[in-house]
Amino acid sequence: MSDASYDRSRCSVAGTLAVVGEKWSLLLLREAFLGVRRFADFQQALGAPKAVLTDRLATLVQEGILRKEPYQADGSRQRHEYRLTSKGRDLYPTLVALMQWGDRHLADGPPPLALVHADCGAPVRVALVCDDGHEVAGPRDVRPHAGTPTG
Amino acid sequence: MSDASYDRSRCSVAGTLAVVGEKWSLLLLREAFLGVRRFADFQQALGAPKAVLTDRLATLVQEGILRKEPYQADGSRQRHEYRLTSKGRDLYPTLVALMQWGDRHLADGPPPLALVHADCGAPVRVALVCDDGHEVAGPRDVRPHAGTPTG
């Protein structure tokens, strides 16, 4: 994927999905945000086929979203683990937005996971804000504004 | 999809992706947010195969994200168009988050589309905030906090 699919001209959503839109990629990143770093742990948490995980991890490393770091445990040989880069960490709001929608609209009970601000303990959510500091309610309060047209 | 795939127990990201995670779904919604409502216009904007669009639109209607509304133009027979429901509009922050990441990390130039606050004209972005009003910088300032454990 990565460049062949989708058309990025209308906006960057397509570009982002070309990088993280394949099956399992975003779930893999969710696990990464929850602290998972090793192949076997990703596999156990997700239940995805190994071949797919191998492929997705390689893609994410190649895209600079994860990076391989060597480590070694107890009496085992040296291996590597997968860690988020800052580019990867920038996907956090996207994951939280997906989670928040699911919590609100698919709930069979209380949300399975809540996020709280480490400093103050208050619940964390995603919001749309403008640079003048107003909170924006939704798409109706936003005007899209095309930049340079399709090149 | 919709229920067979993924495991929703760890958090709602999987649930949301089960609904909108198939290829073209989120791009279709992007177009909906840009004002597209008719089958042929979705097809032209996206270039996706008709069979896939038919399927994705039906899924989104079934999930209550889009709704079919009758309309008729000039001297044509009555048809229906697809419009966002409030459940669908709640996906706006997710789309903006995806777009923002692409703008930041995939840029070959200026972003193809900018969003401005209709009231004040200032640029709009997604942010993580806590209920005490602090802006949260990233995953490191957030503690996950499991609710009811895996059923």
Next chain:
DNA sequence: ATGCTGGGTTCACTTGACGAACTCAGTAGG
């Protein structure tokens, strides 16, 4: 040398995406 473990690769099979061709309802023109 034998077995165990983490991190893969290979392979047969099923599911999903693709694009071209076909369908069908209604409207317009002749």
Next chain:
DNA sequence: CCTACTGAGTTCGTCAAGTGAACCCAGCAT
């Protein structure tokens, strides 16, 4: 009435992607 046209699909053959089980390999322990 017959024909052509349009929007919104459906059908179909082909190709790509995801799935699950089996296999591989390095190194540590026995």
